[in-house]
Amino acid sequence: MKCNTVMEWLPHYIEGLVTPEAEREMTQHIVACPDCARWLEEARAMEEIWKEADSASDFQPLSGIPDLVPQVMAEIERLEAVRQSDGAGPAASRRRSARRTSWVHYGLAACLTFVLLQYGVFEQLGYGLTEINGHMSNSVTALFGTQGTR
Incomplete structure (x- = not known):
């Protein structure tokens, strides 16, 4: 073994x-x-x-550290009671819909593209792609020869 x-x-x-x-x-x-x-x-x-x-059943939490949970929960309940007594009703959470979020993302992408076009970021992109394409075709031609091109 x-x-x-x-x-x-x-x-x-x-x-x-x-x-x-x-x-x-x-x-x-x-x-x-x-x-x-x-x-x-x-x-x-x-x-x-x-x-x-x-x-070990006699596990004690660290001494000297106060337990704040009861005070915090009491304060939350007090604040909720005050808010409800003002007639605010239950707290409403604002939820975003997927459709609205996607349109916001598309809008931001379009704005960013427009800004990048204005600053000429994509100006050399076409030239670079053409140059890479030329290098790749030369490499393929050198690798396989000119027998495939007629």
């Missing part, structure tokens, strides 16, 4: 969930391999730490 296999199956080995023959092979490997034996010790120590943490 290889070390990678032992390390992969080690949690199952510790919990006793492997078949008896796999357990025997792993035990033989762990006895012969100091790295895997060390790995097993560390895994068992980690398991003990987790068991202790799970069994």
